Amino acid sequence: MSETKHILLRWKDVKADFRKLAEYRKHEGFEGLKKALAAKPEEVIDVVKNSGLRGRGGAGFPTGVKWSFIPKQEPIKYFVVNADESETGTFKDRLIMETNPYQLLEGLLIGAYAIGAHTAYIYLRGEFWDIAAQLDACIEEMRKEGLVGKNILGSGYDCEIYTHLGAGAYICGEETALLNSLEGKLGQPRVRPPFPANKGGGLYGEPTVVNNVETIANVPWIMTHGADAYKAIGTEQSAGTKLYCVSGHVKKPGVYELPFSATFRELLVDICGGPSVEGRSFKALLPSGGSGPIVPLNDKVLDTRMSYEDTAKIGTIIGSASLIVMDDSVDITWVASKVTKFFKHESCGKCTPCREGTYWLDKVIDRIMAGEGSERDITLIENVAKNMAGITLCALGEFAANPIIHTIKQFPDDFKQHVKKDGKAAKPVALPAAGD
Ligand SMILES: Cc1cc2nc3c(=O)[nH]c(=O)nc-3n(C[C@H](O)[C@H](O)[C@H](O)COP(=O)(O)O)c2cc1C
């Protein structure tokens, strides 16, 4: 079993209440910020680049590289933390904000300093109103100790942090829709280029970095312990630890922090206790919530490391690491239908392939679910999904196509049993009982 070292949930190791500023400061709190403020902004960017830190919002983009795209000569820049946490099966960012809020705020100040921003925002999904209030209280505690606002820690650097609540749309987790929403506009993605880091593409048209909560919460540890120490954890291309969110058919679901070198078996069997119902066995896994490719949960997958590069080798992604586990009682046709309904509901409607494609996918799957579909309908939904992939304005269109393409590929028999053959009626999909 890989050694567990907590970076994001450090309070577990030192057994302290990190919701209290004094406790956080007693355990390395704000040491990383002190180091950063004593260095040049470009040196801070280099440390983050060398650490190998990659974005935890789903795409895994190298964080230091993203920061280096911000043009130095522009007088106004913004730093935005994405706390929308809208991916299906993801519930890790809230844990960081609820149990280790100062580490996020410290990381945010380090990032803002590195790119030369004096205003930073934390954009939270509307349901996180209580967390926003807690963060606001933390910011006021920091103000009393000179850790936010004017002349932070006597360094001459000024930065203000604001929280902002969204109104509850999945698409507002997409960074350009988030920026629109933050500006008070309709939460729909923007056409790129210009990208958020470019003049004209960011918040109020100014160069902007958008980073996920978990990404930023790693930064203080990296500044305190150095890039090499961080790089030594995890795998070659996936440095550090990851918060894995486990839900579904395991005995002990929850959020677990493990190095990227840990395997699915270590997490799902050794830690989560295996299938939740005696006599059942694992059938399928969505390693990245509804938006990533589904895989059969067999020995090969169980022995795969939960890193960016290793999950790619088994035809899926680790994304934001929202592992939804299904045992052999689950009909994958039902899963495809649920996920499709979600994306149809959340499609913002701005571009035609996604708006129309999600509508048609849902309509045809409903027909199959009712036992009214034919074998041609399976080919039809595959074609609709393939025609959406790669041509939509944002990745939601891709996410919506994924469940269909991959569930039909990985679990063809689950679909075939529900379609009519030779004109004979097929078996409708049995829906799980409420609470299952
Ligand atoms: C439809 C959609 C929803 C997304 N939802 C989230 C989200 O809830 N939280 C998040 O951090 N990133 C989300 N992202 C990714 C963001 O667009 C962006 O890549 C990320 O915030 C960048 O941060 P990172 O580099 O630290 O990963 C979403 C992307 C798409 C296409």
Ligand code: SF4
């Ligand atoms: S892909 Fe879907 S969610 Fe994204 S812009 Fe187009 S319609 Fe909106």
